[in-house]
Amino acid sequence: MNNAVLYQKHNIISKNDALKCLEEYGQLITWKNGKITVLDLGCGDGSVTTSILKRFIPNNCERLVGCDISESMVKYANEHYANDHTSFMVLDIEGDLPNELRGNFDHAFSFYAMHWIQNQEVGFRNIYDLLSEGGECFLVFLSQWPMFDVYRTLSRSTKWKLWMEDVERFISPYHDCQEPEKKVKQLMMSIGFTSVEVECLQKTFVYPDLDVLKGSVTSINPFKIPKDLEEDYVVDFFNVLRDLRVIDHASSNVDEPIKATFNYHLIVAKGRK
Template identity: 55%
Template sequence: MNNAVLYEKSNSLQKRDAIMCLEEYASKIKWKKSNNNILDIGCGDGSVTNMLKKYIPTEYKLLGCDISEKMVNFANDHHCNEQTSFTVLDIEGDLPEGMKGNFDHVFSFYALHWVNNQERAFKNIYNLLSEDGECFTIFVAWAPVFDVYRVLARNNKWSQWVHDVDRYISPYHDSLEPEKDLKAMIDKIGFVDIDVECKELVFVYDNIHILRKALTAINPFKIPKEKYDDFMEDYMDILKELQILDKYNNNYEKSVEFNYRLLVVYARKPDSQDQMLEALNGQT
């Protein structure tokens, strides 16, 4: 999961969905006329952060952050310039004081499903935002790979490497109403103008080889190199057993449909006017 070169070559799904959601929500995001200060959480290799620039006004400072130092180093080597830089940050951890209240916009694309403590992460996002700052995130609610992780963890052949699987499964994977659960939590934190949508999506991989590379790029388990091909063969067999892949299709050049659910979140940190209105409403 920390192989930046492989991830950059295999994240076509993530790039497609980032563009799709940015296009859909573009009119909702309110940019300042100048000096927008922007944070991208879970920047990975920096390629999606780089795509974000298309939607940003001319005057801005863009900071990408990721928990992986390898990813951050790759992003700085390939996408850093006068307006864009990258740093290591754990969104579940303690925030540097200098970052609090410093951002007009916080984005995150395909990262927050890796975060177990969702409330801590969104509280940190709230604290990173300036007054009237906006949060826009997309991340996985449900995907078949999470069920594969659970099956592999029960397999004696792989259990010594595939363990603590709940750390790598979206907190909303088993939720019947993930958008309601997420919205309630965000509302409790203090965000306003909350819009949470759960999209049913399909991505078509040209063939199983390309799907396999994509799954390898996001695989969180440290499988020994000499066992990895065997691991991926079992992985693909489980996809067939779970009827995620066609059990009877042995044509490795045939396209593969990948179904999943994506959470799309827009929310805003209230400003002084919002707080005044809330106080007035509380008096009536």
């Protein structure tokens, strides 16, 4: 997940959901008056921050900061998108916060990042601590997702288990949860968030062909698979998706591309400090 060029090209599902969620829920955000500072947590290559989120931020934004745990992603984002009002920095939202960032942001956003955080209490508490008084967060992340099931299946195979021993680190803490929205809301309120609203959305995304899906699988792969085994890994990945009936079996029409239909659950959470 450190190849920024590959990620930028293939993170179509996160871009799609970031845009749709902001279009649907953006009017619920209470923007502060006066000059504001905005944070995008888990910004990746910076393209969602600058091409999607920025469209919804009012003109009174004095500073937009994207942060990510990946140094290579942040380097790419600064090289391609930084300007006088927009910058990017390395930050682990599951780690210790620098004191100078505490209480420094009026609004915090995150798209497709919080499901990678295993210690959810630390992650949410850090978001709370980054916000100024009255500041708001708007978070979009996965609960259930077919790729998590594939990770688990492959990790049990003799062929791949050596490189996937830490598989549970890369599966959403809510993947096995029946009512994840209740769990997230309870956690946020226990930390001190007010005006908490959490929804779990049932979503469907269709990859138009297997080349597009391959790019997505490769760009977000969190495991250190050896280079000479990457093609084998994708083949086995696709075979599991076929077993799960995510990938269509070959069509009788040879001119029709084989598609992949992902049914998944997405958490949309909002809260105020």
